[in-house]
Amino acid sequence: MRADSKPNRWLTAALLAPTSLWFLFMLIFPLIVILIFSFGERAAVGGYAGGFTLEQYANLPSRLKAFQNTMIIAPAGTLISLLVAYPLAYYLALRVDRRYKLLLLVLVIVPFWTSLLVRTYAWIFILGGRGIPTLLELIGIEGVRLINTPGAVLIGIVYGYLPLMVFPIFVSLEKLDKTLLEASSDLGGSPFKTFRQITLPLSMPGIATGCMLVFILLMGEFLIPAFLGGGKVYFIGNALVDLFLQSRNWPFGAAVSVTLVAIMLITVSLYMRMTMRSKTGRDESLM
Amino acid sequence: MPKQSSDSQELDIEFRNVTKRFENVVAVDDMSLSVERGAFFSFLGPSGCGKTTSLRLIAGFDQPSEGDVFISGKSVVGIPSHKRPVNMVFQQYALFPHMDVTDNIGYGLRQRNPKPGKQEIIKRVDETLEMVRLSGYGKRRVWELSGGQQQRVALARALINHPTCLLLDEPLAALDRKLRREMQIELQTLQRDVGITFILVTHDQEEALSMSDRICIMREGQIIQTGSPRELYDEPVDRYVADFVGRTNFFDGDVIDITASTATVKSMSGQIFVGSQPKGATALAKGSKACVAVRPEMIAIKAVNDASHSSNISINGQVMNRIFLGEHSEYLVATEGCGDVMVLSPRSTESMNRSFVPGDHVSISWGPEAALVIGNT
Numbered sequence: 001m002r003a004d005s006k007p008n009r010w011l012t013a014a015l016l017a018p019t020s021l022w023f024l025f026m027l028i029f030p031l032i033v034i035l036i037f038s039f040g041e042r043a044a045v046g047g048y049a050g051g052f053t054l055e056q057y058a059n060l061p062s063r064l065k066a067f068q069n070t071m072i073i074a075p076a077g078t079l080i081s082l083l084v085a086y087p088l089a090y091y092l093a094l095r096v097d098r099r100y101k102l103l104l105l106v107l108v109i110v111p112f113w114t115s116l117l118v119r120t121y122a123w124i125f126i127l128g129g130r131g132i133p134t135l136l137e138l139i140g141i142e143g144v145r146l147i148n149t150p151g152a153v154l155i156g157i158v159y160g161y162l163p164l165m166v167f168p169i170f171v172s173l174e175k176l177d178k179t180l181l182e183a184s185s186d187l188g189g190s191p192f193k194t195f196r197q198i199t200l201p202l203s204m205p206g207i208a209t210g211c212m213l214v215f216i217l218l219m220g221e222f223l224i225p226a227f228l229g230g231g232k233v234y235f236i237g238n239a240l241v242d243l244f245l246q247s248r249n250w251p252f253g254a255a256v257s258v259t260l261v262a263i264m265l266i267t268v269s270l271y272m273r274m275t276m277r278s279k280t281g282r283d284e285s286l287m
Numbered sequence: 288m289p290k291q292s293s294d295s296q297e298l299d300i301e302f303r304n305v306t307k308r309f310e311n312v313v314a315v316d317d318m319s320l321s322v323e324r325g326a327f328f329s330f331l332g333p334s335g336c337g338k339t340t341s342l343r344l345i346a347g348f349d350q351p352s353e354g355d356v357f358i359s360g361k362s363v364v365g366i367p368s369h370k371r372p373v374n375m376v377f378q379q380y381a382l383f384p385h386m387d388v389t390d391n392i393g394y395g396l397r398q399r400n401p402k403p404g405k406q407e408i409i410k411r412v413d414e415t416l417e418m419v420r421l422s423g424y425g426k427r428r429v430w431e432l433s434g435g436q437q438q439r440v441a442l443a444r445a446l447i448n449h450p451t452c453l454l455l456d457e458p459l460a461a462l463d464r465k466l467r468r469e470m471q472i473e474l475q476t477l478q479r480d481v482g483i484t485f486i487l488v489t490h491d492q493e494e495a496l497s498m499s500d501r502i503c504i505m506r507e508g509q510i511i512q513t514g515s516p517r518e519l520y521d522e523p524v525d526r527y528v529a530d531f532v533g534r535t536n537f538f539d540g541d542v543i544d545i546t547a548s549t550a551t552v553k554s555m556s557g558q559i560f561v562g563s564q565p566k567g568a569t570a571l572a573k574g575s576k577a578c579v580a581v582r583p584e585m586i587a588i589k590a591v592n593d594a595s596h597s598s599n600i601s602i603n604g605q606v607m608n609r610i611f612l613g614e615h616s617e618y619l620v621a622t623e624g625c626g627d628v629m630v631l632s633p634r635s636t637e638s639m640n641r642s643f644v645p646g647d648h649v650s651i652s653w654g655p656e657a658a659l660v661i662g663n664t
Contacts, residue, residue, distance in 0.1 A: 182348050183381035185368040187448065188398035194369075197394075201385050 031261070037254035046248025056255035063256055066239040069225070071263070073150060073233070074218035077157035078211050084158055085165035085210065090199075092166070093173035105170075108163050116160055120227045123159065127152050127228065148230030156224040161217065165210040172206025173199070208275040212268065219264050236260050298360065299324045299452050299484040300345055305354035307340050307508075314340040316508035317354070322452075322486060322501070327478050329487040329495040331531070332505035338488045341505075342454050345486065347371045359451050369398070374445035375454040379461060380437050382429040388440055389425040392416065395448040415443040418477075435466045442477070452484040459494060471498055492532050496520070504528050512567070520582075522565035525662050529580045536586070536628050538579040539663060542571050550660035552579050556624030560600060562658030569662055576663045584631040585657035588618055591648040601652035604628065606643045616642060620651055 038056055043049035060067075092104055111119060125131055127146040136144050146152050176199065184194040222237030229235075236256060243253035300322040307315040315337045322328045330338035343349045344356055347368030355362050363371055374395070382391050393412045396403055403411075416422050419439040429437060438458060445453055458474075459467045475498050478485045489495050495502050496516040503513045504527075512524045516532075523529035526537065540554035550571055552560045560579040564571065571577055591603055604622035618630040630651055632642075643649055 177379075177381065179377050179379065179381040180383060182346075182368070183375070183377060183383070184394070185348075186346055186373075186375045187395035187444065188369050189394070190369055190398075193398060198383060 034254045034257050037251050038258045040251040040254075042249050042251050046250070048250045056252045057259075059252060060255065060259060063236070063239050066234045066236045066256075067259075067263075069150075069234055070219060070236045070260075073153060073157070073225075073235070074215060074221070077154055077161070077218050078215045080154060081158050081161050081165045081214050082207065082211060085162055086169055086207070088162075089166045089169035089173055089206075093170050093176070094178075094199075108166055112163060116223060120156055120160065120224055123152075123156050124227055127155065147228065148232050150229070150233050152228040153225050153233045156228040157218060157221070160224060161214045164213045164217070168209035168213070169203060169206040172203045172209075176202050204275065208271075212271065215271075216264065216268065219260065297323055299326070299358070300328075300486065301357040301360075302341070302344075303355045303357070305341075305344065305351045305356060307337075307344060307349060308352045313508050315344065315351075318508070318510055319354075320503060320510060320513060322484060325482055325484055327475070327485045327487070327498055327500045329489060329499040329502045330505060331489055331492060331495040331502050333490055333531075336505040337508040338490075338505050339456060340508075342375070342456055342486065342488045345373060345452070346375050346454055347373075372450055373452045373454055374448050374450040375456060376438075376441045376445050376458045378457045380441040382437060382440055382444070384428075384430060386429070387425065388416070388421070388427050388429060388432070391429060391440055392443045392447055394444060411447055415447045418446070418480075419443045434462050435470065438462065438470060442474075446477075446481060450483065452486060453478075455485060455487045457489055458487070459489075460491075467494075474498060496532065504531060514567075522567070523580070523659070523661065524565055524568040526578055526580070529659070529661060534583055534629065535580045536583060538581070538625055540577065540579065542573055542575050542577045542660070545571060545573055549655070550577065552577050552660055554625060558600075558602065558625055560658060560660070561655040562660040563656065565659055565661060571660065571662060577660050578663045580659045580661055581653055581657055583617070583629040584615075584633075586628065586630045586651050586653045587636070588620070588630050588632050588643065589650050589652065590643075591650045599652040599654050600658070601650050602628070603648065603650050606645050606647045606649055608645055609643065618643065618649075620649060622651070 037048050039052050039054070041049045041051045041053055041055070088108075092101060092108075096104060124147065129147070132146060133144045136142070146155075180198055180202070181194055184198045185191070189197065220237050221235055222241055225233050225235040226238055226241075229238075231238075239256055240253055240260075243249050243256065298321045300320075302318050302320045305315055305318045306313065318337075318341065330341055332338050340349060344351055345358070347363065347366060347370075351364060355364055357363065358371060358373060383394065386394070389409075389412050392415055393408045396408050396411060412425065413422070416425060419442055421436060421439050421443065424432070424436065424440075429440060432440065438461075441458070455474075459470050462470060471494060474485070487495070487499065496519075499516060501513060501515055502519055504511045504519065506527055512519060512528050514522075519528060519532045523532060529535045529537075538552070538554055538558070538560055540552040540558075540560065542550055543553045543559075544551035549561060549563050552562070554560065562579050562581075602622045602625055604620040604625075606618055607621050607627065608619040610617040613634075615631050615633045618632060620628045620630055622628055628651060
């Protein structure tokens with residue numbers, strides 16, 4: 001062991017302390033509380049009454065619809081965001097004139113300067129009765145209902161989460177050595193083959209990061225389904241809000257939370273193993 | 288058979304009045320040139336002279352703004368790079384980082400339509416690996432290789448496609464000096480073995496001189512001179528070429544007399560120089576500004592009281608500096624009225640005469656055949 005390793009170890013510990021304490025008190029500790037609550041019973045006036053029972057978990061099927069909605073719409077929303085974001089990121093990173101690049105990037109971020117709540121509220125009007133359906137009626141298409149459908153929720157999701165998908169993909173495409181594309185073309189690769197064999201595999205780290213960010217956040221989403229789903233498209237997040245704030249059934253809410261965390265841990269770790277193993281070259285980190 | 292088609296069979300690459308503009312910058316300016324099949328041809332010039340653009344016009348990464356580019360007698364204007372029968376070795380190699388050595392080398396074959404069978408690809412990759420002396424490296428990741436090995440993978444990846452012409456963009460710039468020397472010899476051997484045209488872009492005159500059959504010297508998008516290394520060295524058409532290829536002493540003055548092949552120049556200090564005019568240079572006029580170029584190895588250095596000079600031009604001076612370089616010595620002589628002159632004195636004459644030390648008064652001289660009178664551009 002080297003002589004200077006000891007002070008370094010103290011320094012490392014000191015540097016890690018704030019983060020570790022934060023994680024301990026703000027993440028681990030609340031999670032333990034939730035876990036304990038989930039095995040308790042509801043007090044008569046609401047809240048937590050202690051005890052040990054598996055009743056809350058046995059009751060989970062009553063929220064099956066929320067789980068189903070989340071498990072279908074979150075991956076679908078992630079996929080659609082990816083499909084919309086990739087061409088945009090590709091254009092920004094590889095095609096656009098250098099002079100306009102910064103401006104266009106700023107335009108992607110600008111919506112973030114306003115609260116998602118306000119922006120989602122605006123979508124209620126766009127998708128609602130006097131929005132797009134009225135416009136469609138003008139050209140003769142009648143009876144279209146957009147608001148309060150899974151489609152409306154998906155539109156809201158793709159709109160709200162697009163920048164989170166665009167940026168990681170943009171960064172990985174921007175880092176891409178452009179001479180690799182010329183090399184591929186020089187060796188006889190058509191533009192499509194070059195994209196499939198060079199551009200796409202080398203932008204996989206960005207795709208993986210973007211999908212993970214969007215998917216994790218979507219699993220806990222409640223604002224967009226509440227506004228644009230109108231209580232008909234119900235996410236786990238909405239179930240949790242109801243259970244904790246409306247019916248004050250804390251133990252059942254805790255059980256739903258624990259289940260959500262478990263589902264996320266399983267899917268994310270499966271996903272990470274999948275992307276880490278894929279051949280993305282030297283740069284195998286997700287970021 | 289019409290003459291033109293027989294010509295084009297001999298030629299691999301031809302430029303006819305090619306101009307390439309990037310917005311308002313002219314990178315290549317009305318350039319015409321031809322490269323014979325099987326030649327080792329170099330574009331030589333400082334950065335920004337248009338040599339890389341010329342190579343990219345052949346590869347198809349850029350299209351000419353005006354003029355015509357021919358590969359094997361066929362115009363390729365408008366044809367994208369993936370449909371051209373040429374391959375390139377990139378300056379930083381541009382190996383695909385997500386593929387191993389085998390997949391990198393086999394990449395070109397896999398783009399073919401119809402695609403050759405797996406066994407066929409493996410066989411050809413193995414053969415090519417052997418050719419660049421990398422047998423057994425197929426499963427390595429490209430970033431695990433040294434610079435020289437990456438260079439060979441880049442060569443193999445291009446050569447496996449049997450291009451009519453191999454393009455090399457400063458391929459040795461990223462290697463250290465010793466490795467560069469080795470790769471120069473290897474490239475020459477490889478070119479003789481595969482027998483295809485190599486077109487090299489370099490800013491290193493030594494590299495161009497040692498490897499090429501023909502060199503094209505460029506400046507500001509134009510060709511200044513094309514010729515064999517020897518022609519460029521012995522008969523540079525102007526001061527730029529003489530200065531760029533090898534080392535030269537220049538003496539400025541006015542042309543006072545002209546014959547068919549020689550010119551006489553009088554310097555400001557009144558010194559008279561006689562020299563030949565290089566073939567292909569623009570003719571000088573009496574009274575115009577010119578310079579006399581003399582290669583340092585053509586100058587003899589003697590003690591000042593040594594009276595063995597005859598019709599030679601001789602100038603007196605004082606030794607300022609001497610660098611011993613093994614096979615020869617390099618002197619810097621401050622002359623009376625003609626500035627500092629560099630003299631390379633081979634060891635054989637050093638041992639016959641005595642060597643000089645700084646401060647010695649010497650006489651330097653050369654015959655009229657050693658001097659060239661060229662336009663002062």
